[in-house]
Amino acid sequence: MTLAQPRIRFAVLLAASLGIAAAPEVKVDPATITLDPVHSVALFRIQHLEAGLFWGRFKALEGTVKWTMEPTAAPVFDITAKISNADTGSEKLDGNLQGPNFFNAKEFPTITFKSTGATAAGDRHWMVKGDLTLHGVTKPVEVDCVATGIGNGPAGMKVGFECNLTIKRSDFGMKWGVEKPAKALGDEVKLIIALEGDAVGGKPQ
Amino acid sequence: MSYLLSVVLLPMLVGSAIACAALLGPLRHRAAIIECCVAYALAIAFLISFVHEVDLTALLRQLPVEAKDDDGPFERWHRLGLVALVLAFASPILALLTAAAPARRRTIVTAATLLAACGVGALVSFPGASNGGRALVAAVCALASGAMAMCGLRTALCALAVSCTGMAGCALMTGFPSLAVMCVAVAGTAGTIALLGCVPRSPRMPSAAGAISVVAGTLAGTAAACGSAYASGEVPSWSWNVLAVAVPLAGALLFTRITSFKQP
Numbered sequence: 289m290t291l292a293q294p295r296i297r298f299a300v301l302l303a304a305s306l307g308i309a310a311a312p313e314v315k316v317d318p319a320t321i322t323l324d325p326v327h328s329v330a331l332f333r334i335q336h337l338e339a340g341l342f343w344g345r346f347k348a349l350e351g352t353v354k355w356t357m358e359p360t361a362a363p364v365f366d367i368t369a370k371i372s373n374a375d376t377g378s379e380k381l382d383g384n385l386q387g388p389n390f391f392n393a394k395e396f397p398t399i400t401f402k403s404t405g406a407t408a409a410g411d412r413h414w415m416v417k418g419d420l421t422l423h424g425v426t427k428p429v430e431v432d433c434v435a436t437g438i439g440n441g442p443a444g445m446k447v448g449f450e451c452n453l454t455i456k457r458s459d460f461g462m463k464w465g466v467e468k469p470a471k472a473l474g475d476e477v478k479l480i481i482a483l484e485g486d487a488v489g490g491k492p493q
Numbered sequence: 494m495s496y497l498l499s500v501v502l503l504p505m506l507v508g509s510a511i512a513c514a515a516l517l518g519p520l521r522h523r524a525a526i527i528e529c530c531v532a533y534a535l536a537i538a539f540l541i542s543f544v545h546e547v548d549l550t551a552l553l554r555q556l557p558v559e560a561k562d563d564d565g566p567f568e569r570w571h572r573l574g575l576v577a578l579v580l581a582f583a584s585p586i587l588a589l590l591t592a593a594a595p596a597r598r599r600t601i602v603t604a605a606t607l608l609a610a611c612g613v614g615a616l617v618s619f620p621g622a623s624n625g626g627r628a629l630v631a632a633v634c635a636l637a638s639g640a641m642a643m644c645g646l647r648t649a650l651c652a653l654a655v656s657c658t659g660m661a662g663c664a665l666m667t668g669f670p671s672l673a674v675m676c677v678a679v680a681g682t683a684g685t686i687a688l689l690g691c692v693p694r695s696p697r698m699p700s701a702a703g704a705i706s707v708v709a710g711t712l713a714g715t716a717a718a719c720g721s722a723y724a725s726g727e728v729p730s731w732s733w734n735v736l737a738v739a740v741p742l743a744g745a746l747l748f749t750r751i752t753s754f755k756q757p
Contacts, residue, residue, distance in 0.1 A: 383725035388570045392566075394722065394723055395568060424567065424568070463548070468500070
């Protein structure tokens with residue numbers, strides 16, 4: 289073995305490693321998915337008088353989702369629901385929900401969710417962490433979130449998500465009906481959030 | 494059932510007991526004691542109802558006091574409790590002041606009425622309150638207090654009971670049950686004290702002018718302002734103010750002569 293041989297080997301390894309380091313990284317810009325209010329809705333479920341499970345919804349969710357569309361990369365959510373869009377099928381009940389004993393829409397007109405991180409839970413499935421602001425109180429929550437599909441609409445690419453979470457409304461200061469009057473309404477609220485939006489961007493650089 | 498006991502019956506019992514002690518106890522011939530106790534009873538009934546209906550921490554949030562581990566929302570309608578708390582503190586002072594300076598009673602009562610009304614207008618800003626709205630709130634409180642001051646004691650209490658019952662109905666119709674139960678508690682207390690005033694042993698008072706008119710008018714005006722600020726479409730916002738002002742005014746115009754009493 290000559291002295292030159294290890295040097296050559298070292299040079300080859302160095303060049304190879306430099307070559308790898310210098311190779312252009314495939315960086316993907318996330319697409320900005322602007323929510324389509326017609327197809328974005330949050331259903332909520334609450335127990336009434338310890339009996340039936342009552343469903344209502346917030347229509348016309350607004351906001352954006354940033355996502356690279358890669359199965360492992362987590363989306364970043366920024367979603368807003370207007371309290372004035374609460375819909376229970378009863379105008380009187382909708383009015384009551386906006387009153388100070390429930391959402392107090394005059395003081396807290398929106399519910400917002402902003403994601404702060406996520407862990408993968410499967411293919412296009414994540415546990416998304418974020419801050420939920422409801423009734424003027426912001427608390428960290430974890431949302432089970434699935435990308436339900438990527439399709440093509442007349443106006444371009446459509447992306448859909450479904451998110452599930454359960455919260456205790458008393459954690460957000462919405463206590464009426466939990467203890468006083470006792471058990472008039474449940475404390476736990478299950479939320480199913482269906483999102484669909486139009487994707488813009490997201491092409492590899 | 495325990496809910497209604499705590500938010501309606503307990504405040505009524507406490508308020509009525511305080512007033513009963515003044516109206517039927519050994520000091521019943523001292524007008525200042527009656528004024529002090531009846532005014533205090535109305536304010537404390539509202540306050541007890543508020544604390545049981547909402548929370549003590551909700552009231553503390555309105556004060557520069559930090560409650561431990563409290564991350565609840567700051568809601569402006571909780572200032573109702575703050576108004577009742579201030580009135581509960583101020584009513585004995587006002588009663589003592591008017592008793593100490595009977596020659597200046599009218600001036601003191603007028604000043605207290607305006608101070609309370611302007612305080613509510615300036616400091617208790619419910620959502621959507623413009624400067625004009627605040628002035629309206631102050632005017633409603635002042636007019637309600639002024640109308641109460643023109644009434645005899647029993648007429649003023651009956652007027653407060655009717656106003657608060659009406660506002661409770663409006664609150665229920667607009668999905669504000671918390672305000673409804675507080676109004677019912679005050680209405681029940683005022684009605685019970687008015688009934689106690691019918692007992693032959695009880696003394697006669699010619700006028701509610703003083704701590705009673707200030708507390709009753711300010712409570713009614715503030716509740717009306719709160720109700721109209723949060724009301725949804727079913728009840729027009731002016732109806733709250735009409736209930737607060739027109740009922741005692743009607744009482745003063747229609748019944749004061751009939752129920753005018755001798756000075757004890």
